[in-house]
Amino acid sequence: xxxxxxxxxxxxxxxxxxxxxxxxxxxxxxxxxxxxxxxxxxxxxxxxxxxxxxxxxxxxxxxxxxxxxxxxxxxxxxxxxxxxxxxxxxxxxxxxxxxxxxxxxxxxxxxxxxxxxxxxxxxxxxxxxxxxxxxxxxxxxxxxxxxxxxxxxxxxxxxxxxxxxxxxxxxxxxxxxxxxxxxxxxxxxxxxxxxxxxxxxxxxxxxxxxxxxxxxxx
Numbered sequence: 001x002x003x004x005x006x007x008x009x010x011x012x013x014x015x016x017x018x019x020x021x022x023x024x025x026x027x028x029x030x031x032x033x034x035x036x037x038x039x040x041x042x043x044x045x046x047x048x049x050x051x052x053x054x055x056x057x058x059x060x061x062x063x064x065x066x067x068x069x070x071x072x073x074x075x076x077x078x079x080x081x082x083x084x085x086x087x088x089x090x091x092x093x094x095x096x097x098x099x100x101x102x103x104x105x106x107x108x109x110x111x112x113x114x115x116x117x118x119x120x121x122x123x124x125x126x127x128x129x130x131x132x133x134x135x136x137x138x139x140x141x142x143x144x145x146x147x148x149x150x151x152x153x154x155x156x157x158x159x160x161x162x163x164x165x166x167x168x169x170x171x172x173x174x175x176x177x178x179x180x181x182x183x184x185x186x187x188x189x190x191x192x193x194x195x196x197x198x199x200x201x202x203x204x205x206x207x208x209x210x211x212x213x214x215x216x217x218x
């Protein structure tokens with residue numbers, strides 16, 4: 001098994017569906033790939049541990065995907081720069097980084113594409129269909145641009161890109177997830193939380209009664 005760059009694009013496309021249902025045909029249409037290409041990519045991603053599959057359907061493992069995107073992607077699929085061309089802005093020149101970073105001097109980084117209207121330095125996309133996929137899905141565009149911020153940005157740009165990427169992937173550390181779930185259950189008035197609160201109240205009243213009785217008898 002050898003992971004390919006288009007597999008990452010497929011995973012990111014599934015991420016923006018927020019756990020909703022998907023089909024190979026749907027993904028293929030959105031990504032500008034063939035259904036067989038998407039099927040093979042999903043299989044490789046599952047074998048690499050980035051996805052849990054059951055009956056040919058599943059969702060990415062956010063923590064595993066985050067770890068690879070942050071620490072391994074720029075080495076596995078290094079960004080290649082080129083000369084000036086018309087294209088679609090990416091990395092620091094695209095949302096959301098262009099709203100969070102100071103304007104850079106010089107031409108922006110762009111994916112070369114015939115429909116591009118921005119002149120900048122070429123940056124090789126993860127996969128040839130990335131410009132098309134980004135134009136079809138604004139949320140996917142942000143994820144792909146953030147990935148390029150990690151692949152091709154300077155230290156400060158990478159730091160901001162990692163922060164924004166983590167927020168969008170929704171990967172939570174185990175303790176943080178437990179705290180989050182506990183707060184949600186309390187806020188929702190879960191039966192277990194209500195019972196616990198009732199027990200705490202009862203125990204507190206009993207402690208007060210014991211305290212008053214002891215001091216009255218002494």
